[in-house]
Amino acid sequence: MSADTDPAQTLESLANPPVDGRELIRFDQVTKRFGDNTVLDRLDFSVDSGKHVTLIGPSGSGKTTILRLLMTLATPDEGTIKVGGEYLTHEERGGRLVPAGEKHVREVRKNIGMVFQQFNLFPNMKVLRNITEAPVTVLGLSADEAEQRARELLELVGLTEHIDKYPSQLSGGQQQRVAIARALAMRPQVLLLDEVTSALDPELVAGVLDVLRDIARTTDITMLCVTHEMGFARDISDQVLMFDSGRVIESGPPEKMFSDPEQERTREFLSAVL
Numbered sequence: 526m527s528a529d530t531d532p533a534q535t536l537e538s539l540a541n542p543p544v545d546g547r548e549l550i551r552f553d554q555v556t557k558r559f560g561d562n563t564v565l566d567r568l569d570f571s572v573d574s575g576k577h578v579t580l581i582g583p584s585g586s587g588k589t590t591i592l593r594l595l596m597t598l599a600t601p602d603e604g605t606i607k608v609g610g611e612y613l614t615h616e617e618r619g620g621r622l623v624p625a626g627e628k629h630v631r632e633v634r635k636n637i638g639m640v641f642q643q644f645n646l647f648p649n650m651k652v653l654r655n656i657t658e659a660p661v662t663v664l665g666l667s668a669d670e671a672e673q674r675a676r677e678l679l680e681l682v683g684l685t686e687h688i689d690k691y692p693s694q695l696s697g698g699q700q701q702r703v704a705i706a707r708a709l710a711m712r713p714q715v716l717l718l719d720e721v722t723s724a725l726d727p728e729l730v731a732g733v734l735d736v737l738r739d740i741a742r743t744t745d746i747t748m749l750c751v752t753h754e755m756g757f758a759r760d761i762s763d764q765v766l767m768f769d770s771g772r773v774i775e776s777g778p779p780e781k782m783f784s785d786p787e788q789e790r791t792r793e794f795l796s797a798v799l
């Protein structure tokens with residue numbers, strides 16, 4: 526937890542407005558700085574359960590930082606983040622909010638899966654073990670249960686015949702599909718996707734996006750997605766959030782955001798990327 530966070534903040538002083546039962550993610554006045562660079566500036570936004578939300582905005586506007594905060598790979602300097610109604614960055618003790626301990630963070634984070642640009646598979650483990658490792662060690666599944674879950678997911682991502690290979694024996698697109706299966710094996714409530722096709726050769730992009738479209742269509746998982754693939758964003762998103770200068774400057778359904786945005790800044794950004 527950042528030294529800037531006042532552990533004496535009371536629940537009242539950070540109280541959110543009443544939380545809707547459907548709300549899965551909530552950022553409340555979140556500020557994140559790197560040195561003098563204020564990347565997120567008192568950011569407020571929320572994502573309802575089951576929704577697919579895409580974050581867009583210029584390079585450096587803080588989209589990846591938001592996903593990293595949710596994965597607790599970074600911590601906010603100010604403000605609070607809630608996942609599933611639980612504070613991610615704080616815990617309530619004796620009616621006060623204090624910086625969250627490791628155990629609390631681990632529990633809340635079980636609800637969150639992330640797929641990275643660079644796959645991040647374990648190179649020394651075969652595909653099956655890449656997928657079963659966390660369900661066994663973190664969730665306590667038996668090896669048999671974890672393998673059954675992995676086999677179902679490998680079928681979903683079209684890789685059943687590669688179960689006994691090492692990541693280095695697969696194409697980038699196949700590795701990324703293993704990474705998607707690995708994230709889903711934890712049965713997270715929310716799946717974070719950080720430019721998951723950016724490192725792929727162009728001919729491998731469609732296969733990965735098709736798998737994600739399927740997941741978006743057939744599961745009730747909540748998705749928070751950073752992508753430069755605007756066609757994909759248009760297909761899967763319920764809501765698009767446009768970031769600039771550390772804030773959400775505009776949001777709306779993709780049909781409105783991509784064809785008739787309100788803000789000049791959004792229009793400029795989209796005309797450069799569409």
Ligand SMILES: Nc1ncnc2c1ncn2[C@@H]1O[C@H](COP(=O)(O)OP(=O)(O)OP(=O)(O)O)[C@@H](O)[C@H]1O
Pocket residue numbers: 559562564582583584585586587588589590591
């Ligand atoms: N660990 C870090 N140390 C210092 N600065 C960082 C760090 N991580 C991110 N930043 C800075 O924070 C800003 C936001 O970065 P971030 O990666 O979140 O932006 P982004 O919107 O995802 O950009 P892009 O679309 O280019 O991926 C950038 O100015 C970046 O240089």
